[in-house]
Amino acid sequence: MTRLRVLLFLALAAVVACRRETSVFPNAPVILISVDTLRADHLPAYGYGGVETPALDALARGAIVFENAISQVPLTLPSHASLFTGLLPFQNGVRDNVGYRLGKEKATLASFLRGRGYSTGGAVSAFVLDHATGVASGFDFYEDRVEARQSGQAIGEVERAGAETERLLEGWIGSLPPGKPFFAFLHLYEPHAPYSPPQPFAARYAGHPYDGEIAAADSITGTFLAFLRSKGLYDRAIVIFLSDHGEGLGDHGEDEHGIFLYREAIRVPLFVKLPGSRGGRRERRATALVDVFPTIADALGAKAPAGLAGSSLLGAVAGARRTYSETLYPRLHFGWSDLASLADGRFHYVHAPRPELYDWDSDPAERKDLAREMPAPFRTMRIEITAMDRPFTEPGISDPETVKKLAALGYISVTSAGSGRNNLPDPKDRIGALTRLKESSRLSSEGHFEQAAAILRELLRESPAMLDAREALARVLRQAGRPAEAFDALLEADRLAPGTPQILVGLADLALEKGDVARARSYAMAASAVGAAGATEVSSEAALAAGDVAQARRLAKTCLGEDEQSRPCWILLANIEKEAGDLNAAWSALERLRRLSEQGRRAPIKNEEFLRGDILGRMGKNSEAEAAFRRETLAFPENPRGWTGLALLYASDGREREADRTLEDMLSKSPRPGSYFAAARTYDVLRDAAAAARVRRKAAALFPGARDPGLAAR
Numbered sequence: 001m002t003r004l005r006v007l008l009f010l011a012l013a014a015v016v017a018c019r020r021e022t023s024v025f026p027n028a029p030v031i032l033i034s035v036d037t038l039r040a041d042h043l044p045a046y047g048y049g050g051v052e053t054p055a056l057d058a059l060a061r062g063a064i065v066f067e068n069a070i071s072q073v074p075l076t077l078p079s080h081a082s083l084f085t086g087l088l089p090f091q092n093g094v095r096d097n098v099g100y101r102l103g104k105e106k107a108t109l110a111s112f113l114r115g116r117g118y119s120t121g122g123a124v125s126a127f128v129l130d131h132a133t134g135v136a137s138g139f140d141f142y143e144d145r146v147e148a149r150q151s152g153q154a155i156g157e158v159e160r161a162g163a164e165t166e167r168l169l170e171g172w173i174g175s176l177p178p179g180k181p182f183f184a185f186l187h188l189y190e191p192h193a194p195y196s197p198p199q200p201f202a203a204r205y206a207g208h209p210y211d212g213e214i215a216a217a218d219s220i221t222g223t224f225l226a227f228l229r230s231k232g233l234y235d236r237a238i239v240i241f242l243s244d245h246g247e248g249l250g251d252h253g254e255d256e257h258g259i260f261l262y263r264e265a266i267r268v269p270l271f272v273k274l275p276g277s278r279g280g281r282r283e284r285r286a287t288a289l290v291d292v293f294p295t296i297a298d299a300l301g302a303k304a305p306a307g308l309a310g311s312s313l314l315g316a317v318a319g320a321r322r323t324y325s326e327t328l329y330p331r332l333h334f335g336w337s338d339l340a341s342l343a344d345g346r347f348h349y350v351h352a353p354r355p356e357l358y359d360w361d362s363d364p365a366e367r368k369d370l371a372r373e374m375p376a377p378f379r380t381m382r383i384e385i386t387a388m389d390r391p392f393t394e395p396g397i398s399d400p401e402t403v404k405k406l407a408a409l410g411y412i413s414v415t416s417a418g419s420g421r422n423n424l425p426d427p428k429d430r431i432g433a434l435t436r437l438k439e440s441s442r443l444s445s446e447g448h449f450e451q452a453a454a455i456l457r458e459l460l461r462e463s464p465a466m467l468d469a470r471e472a473l474a475r476v477l478r479q480a481g482r483p484a485e486a487f488d489a490l491l492e493a494d495r496l497a498p499g500t501p502q503i504l505v506g507l508a509d510l511a512l513e514k515g516d517v518a519r520a521r522s523y524a525m526a527a528s529a530v531g532a533a534g535a536t537e538v539s540s541e542a543a544l545a546a547g548d549v550a551q552a553r554r555l556a557k558t559c560l561g562e563d564e565q566s567r568p569c570w571i572l573l574a575n576i577e578k579e580a581g582d583l584n585a586a587w588s589a590l591e592r593l594r595r596l597s598e599q600g601r602r603a604p605i606k607n608e609e610f611l612r613g614d615i616l617g618r619m620g621k622n623s624e625a626e627a628a629f630r631r632e633t634l635a636f637p638e639n640p641r642g643w644t645g646l647a648l649l650y651a652s653d654g655r656e657r658e659a660d661r662t663l664e665d666m667l668s669k670s671p672r673p674g675s676y677f678a679a680a681r682t683y684d685v686l687r688d689a690a691a692a693a694r695v696r697r698k699a700a701a702l703f704p705g706a707r708d709p710g711l712a713a714r
Contacts (some may be wrong), residue, residue, distance in 0.1 A: 028275050031184050127533070286323050570590070
């Protein structure tokens with residue numbers, strides 16, 4: 001009798017638990033937090049002891065923690081596209097960070113919730129999630145004003161501090177009417193490379209900067225969750241915390257991510273906290289990021305759109321399940337084979353030229369490949385993934401109307417040079433190339449441009465289809481003061497991936513730098529035709545370089561019409577008005593920019609203080625101009641304009657020694673070709689021919705082959 005009572009009690013408890021899981025919370029606030037590049041096994045919630053994450057630990061204690069959550073792509077943009085659409089990459093069409101756009105016809109989590117009366121807002125910390133990619137579809141508010149620090153910066157390095165992003169999302173939530181249901185998406189780019197945690201985490205995790213950035217992300221997340229609590233929102237909200245993908249950290253030869261589909265790259269944290277939750281639990285079943293959309297719909301008591309690849313995580317487990325992942329990155333960026341995989345929570349099959357199988361129960365680090373033994377999971381998973389209809393889609397232009405626009409502009413290359421390539425090498429046989437790429441990056445950062453370029457050219461001789469090496473070569477040559485050669489290198493990248501928005505903007509920018517204004521305008525128009533972020537700005541700059549001030553001004557105002565809070569567009573307009581001689585209009589633009597920066601507590605932006613100093617100097621307010629130039633040199637020591645503006649100001653005041661010292665300081669703190677050329681041109685203005693010749697001789701010795709684009713422009 002006692003045993004029967006126990007069994008009945010357990011059965012009743014199971015029913016109650018099931019009811020709790022499937023309870024619905026209509027109009028509950030929905031909070032989605034995505035911390036980029038966060039390995040699950042680097043969180044204490046998953047057993048790691050190398051970092052402290054008190055905010056995430058507390059969240060996990062009241063949430064369902066999924067032990068085997070899998071990302072569909074180890075890259076930011078396609079992973080978030082799958083997260084937002086609930087579709088696999090070959091279903092939603094976004095396969096890589098560049099060259100793909102989420103179609104307007106694809107329903108997203110944001111559009112689904114907006115259709116149910118929700119206000120929808122998001123704030124992101126990386127340029128790769130810019131609204132031009134299509135991932136902002138369905139958001140009423142989407143804060144993606146992530147500014148590059150320097151021209152030609154790699155797309156993956158253009159980011160902003162997560163604390164700033166968090167403040168912006170707080171501001172949007174605070175502006176909503178009381179009681180209005182809302183969906184808030186917070187994206188943090190810590191701990192994406194390069195790892196440079198702020199204090200106190202840099203000191204606390206010296207020697208372990210990746211963990212330091214995780215601690216910083218935890219702190220920002222804690223601030224956000226505390227804000228929700230202060231508004232009485234946390235307890236009644238659905239809160240989902242996750243990462244888009246993991247990080248290699250040297251495992252299997254990959255430092256970062258994108259090449260491989262090993263566990264360190266695709267296993268991600270996933271916490272689901274339901275309203276009123278007081279106690280958490282853990283689940284080991286196979287789950288995926290495509291499950292998030294249907295899970296949120298289920299929690300709200302809504303029916304998810306038909307055809308989603310994922311399923312709700314709140315209902316009963318419906319037997320064994322295999323989750324899919326892929327990466328086209330090795331194919332598109334290196335000319336190697338793409339990869340795909342299936343994981344069931346225990347076994348992980350990697351579909352490659354030499355397929356692999358791992359048992360996560362006995363081998364979580366995936367060191368022992370079981371493929372040679374051909375066990376049953378290997379055979380069934382291989383059959384399943386081979387039978388999947390997952391066609392390869394080329395990056396670049398696919399929309400017929402866009403193709404017509406480009407053809408009308410004389411831009412003919414709209415088909416990838418890599419189409420139809422077969423029998424590509426297995427990435428695990430070529431992974432050593434990444435070490436050489438990393439070495440070239442190190443050499444370039446230290447100013448050893450010739451050695452860096454030599455490594456990249458050798459890689460390209462071995463693998464002509466290595467897109468990343470071609471883009472890296474263009475960046476190195478640009479830093480080396482050789483914009484014409486950089487343009488040619490990027491042109492080769494355009495032939496490999498035609499119509500890629502960022503490449504078109506880069507070509508326009510480089511054409512401007514080498515003094516080819518006509519080509520700059522042509523590529524700027526092509527960039528505009530494909531909806532590239534930054535296309536309007538570079539079009540305006542090209543118009544100004546051509547002497548068409550009216551068109552430059554119109555384009556700058558168009559840019560502001562699209563986004564009146566765009567700081568780069570206000571910089572652009574201020575410069576145009578200054579060049580047109582309307583100092584009052586230029587000053588008005590700078591004042592608007594200052595107010596924007598102060599209201600958002602945003603970091604300094606390049607050239608703002610230079611322009612302020614230049615205008616103040618022209619107004620005869622030299623002491624104020626000096627202070628502005630100094631602020632520019634402190635915030636952006638690599639920008640020659642602040643230094644040369646200050647030197648010319650000193651010279652105009654008869655302070656020639658201070659002018660000399662300023663130029664010497666510039667060359668000491670930023671010993672790059674652009675700095676030397678700027679110093680030489682400044683001495684030309686000061687009519688110090690001997691000093692100009694001395695600086696040019698030194699530049700020629702330090703940077704063979706470098707050419708001063710300023711002289712070409714004259």
